Amino acid sequence: MAQLKLNLGQQSKLTILTGDCAQLLPSIEKESIQCCVTSPPYWGLRDYDHPNQIGAEPSPEQYVQNLVEVFRHVRQTLRPEGTLWLNVGDGYARNGGTGKRGPNAIVGNTKKLIQKRNCKVPEVWGLKDRDLMGLPWRVAFALQADGWILRSKITWIKKTAMPESVKNRPTNATEEIFLFAKSPAYYYDSKAVRQETGANLRNYWILGPDPSNHGHPAAFPRELARRCILLGSRVGDVVLDPFGGSGTTGIVANDLDRHAVLIELNESYADCARDRVF
Ligand SMILES: C[S@@+](CC[C@H](N)C(=O)[O-])C[C@H]1O[C@@H](n2cnc3c(N)ncnc32)[C@H](O)[C@@H]1O
Structure with missing residues (x-):
């Protein structure tokens, strides 16, 4: 497959590709990406209305296998000191x-x-x-077994929890964000995001939703992307989101003077990401 030439000119800092990331990732130049910040669809939850969508597999085991394959491609696009910041939900x-x-x-x-x-x-x-399926950890263990180094589990504590009509367990108000490294000598800028006291950042992040999700049902907060990008990349680096959605990762990356490559299967979300940026 021909390798995609990333346009890193001054004009275009953001590349948005529409299609299936499993098919498009191999076309991205190897070792060109510094960090990947992403949130794939959660298994069995939302219908993104496309035959190639991730998350609609008949079995959660196939879902885990599909994610392992996607992130194997992602690993090839990462520089040796690159990282993957992965937000996955349970069910x-x-x-x-x-x-x-x-x-x-x-x-x-x-x-x-x-x-x-x-x-x-x-x-x-x-x-x-x-x-409870424990899917975030099942995905994390499968990625470890596939060669990733699991370096941190960050708990995203949601200031505004999704309402649930349950009376036999507490309402879910947290999600996992995993930090994976491609190699032991990975890039992590511990000075880029600190606690308010100046201490090293803790692995629980209390974040509220953004005022608008731009029509996407599962956009993550800009602050989540901001922290991962600042910790995992330098100015001028390239950031990847293979499940781009409404483009949050790309928009924040651009604001922080990074280049970004987004892949999104659903044309209307890819258009939404373009509208937010261009
Ligand atoms: C949880 S959402 C990402 C939201 C994004 N972080 C944001 O802030 O807008 C997951 C996205 O992955 C897309 N998707 C599902 N399967 C895909 C595939 N095979 N390749 C690329 N994108 C896919 C869905 O259409 C959906 O927009």
Whole structure:
């Protein structure tokens, strides 16, 4: 496959590619990216309405395998001192419950995959109905086994939690962000983001949502991207987001005088990212 020439001229600091990242990543020049900041779709949650979408696999095991493949390509694009900052969400194995609200309820044109697929408890990992799947850690362990060095688990504490109508467990208000390195001698600028006291940054980040998500249902806050980019890259470096969505990583990277390459499967989100930047 021909290698994509990144346009690093003064004019264009942002490249947005529309398509499947598994197919497009191999066309990016090897060892050209300093850090990857990304949040793939969570398994079984939203329908991004495309046959190649990640997250709609029939089994969470296939989801983990697909992510391992995507991030294997990402590793090849990273410089030897490059890092991957990965935000992945969890979910519950569900079954039964055919009433108006149960997971098997008929819910019309919902964007919720787990309801659409008339779900059954996935036959993997001994999961039972209502089991928390532990997907972030399953992905992290699979990436470790594939060659990544897992350096940190940052807990993103959400100032505004997604409402959940549950009465038998606490409401989820945290997510994981993993820091992976390609090699032991990776770049990390510990002075770029500090605690308010001046101490070394802690691995829990209390962040609120941005005022607008620009029409994307799962955009992460700009501050999340800002911290990862400042810690993982220098001015002039190239930052990658293979699940670009509404372009948050690219916009923040540009604000911080980095170049950025985004890949997004869904044309309307890629257009939204272009509108936000150009
Ligand atoms: C959680 S969202 C990312 C949101 C982004 N961080 C933002 O702030 O807007 C995941 C995105 O991955 C896209 N996506 C799903 N499968 C993909 C694939 N195979 N290749 C590229 N993008 C994909 C979806 O369309 C969705 O916009």
